[in-house]
Amino acid sequence: MRVEHQPLLTRNPCTQRHLISFHYGQPGRAGKVYLQASLHADELPGMLALHHLREMLDGAEARGQILGEIVLVPIANPIGLEQTLMHDAMGRFDFNSGENFNRRYPDLAETIKDRLAHELTGDADENRQIIRRAMASALKQIRPTSEIDSMRQAQLLLAHDADFVLDLHCDAQAVVHLYGETPCWSQIEPLARYIGAQASLLASGTGAGSFDEACGQPWWRLAEAFAGRFPIPSGCVAATVELRGEADVDHALARVDAAALYAFLQHRGILAGTPPPMPALLQPATPFDGSLTLRAPCAGLVVFLHKPGAWIERDEPVVHVIDPITGATQVVCSSTRGVMYMRSAIRFAAAGVELCKVAGATALEGGVMVSA
Structure with missing residues (x-):
């Protein structure tokens, strides 16, 4: 295993942050998987899961069982990890710009599409390499003007040539669930089974400009753009995995998650050994636009x-909102049926505040807005 340090653009002359990555195996053998944790820096269960996964990978390396390339980034957001306000960690938004750390990643499909029209061939495997080289070139040409943009660039330079990308997050209070791209569900489903996802929310692009979309979405978009002209394989599948709630930083849970990720890496052929039997899918996948x-x-x-x-169930009471002055209770009911996969940690809410989400099987009229 080797460790790499990628310096980020510094805001002050006496400070310097780095994106630190751990590299197992060798490039170009049995594929590449990239895993990062805590892009929203106050979401820590994934960081602990990668800690335990590293221990397992160290053992696999010693036994010569790493067949492909595995890259781990346990602290994907060194900027946000330092942010606190009145003793509370604040890792979702950049204090300097106000941006969500998991938004505004570059649209690589749009950036390289015109160039590819003159370079692609009739060979799908060759096109995979052509596209990855074009992505690397486009990323290296970016000249970041802020620390957060240099971090986005560094992350994508590590992940752009991966066959599978996992972005580990968590919610406020939640069960394990994941977000993925609809065209890639057949490859994501084994992951959902191994990690025990109780909701799998799929979309063909949410418009969020998130990290997982920046990695996985270009491939099926380019395949659509060049359909009938050039064969383009599924070069990267990406998913965001929500490992329960913010308070679920627990060794027992993290070991379960690490074992599930290890089994998935075996399933992908990145690690030697027979993976454990694939568990049943706990809930069928549902559309992101069906999330109420x-x-x-x-x-x-x-x-x-x-x-x-x-x-x-539909019309079932889910939440009481009580006015402590008048004594009135408002009953909030669900207009769809499905798993309540997350709820807020807030226990006194202003009007309009998000309380919880239910994974409905039918797309809602008007679609769904991505949360801030």
């Missing part, structure tokens, strides 16, 4: 009637 967000109808004390993972 329940909001507070008024300000008040929030009392949840269900825990994350509960099955919610």
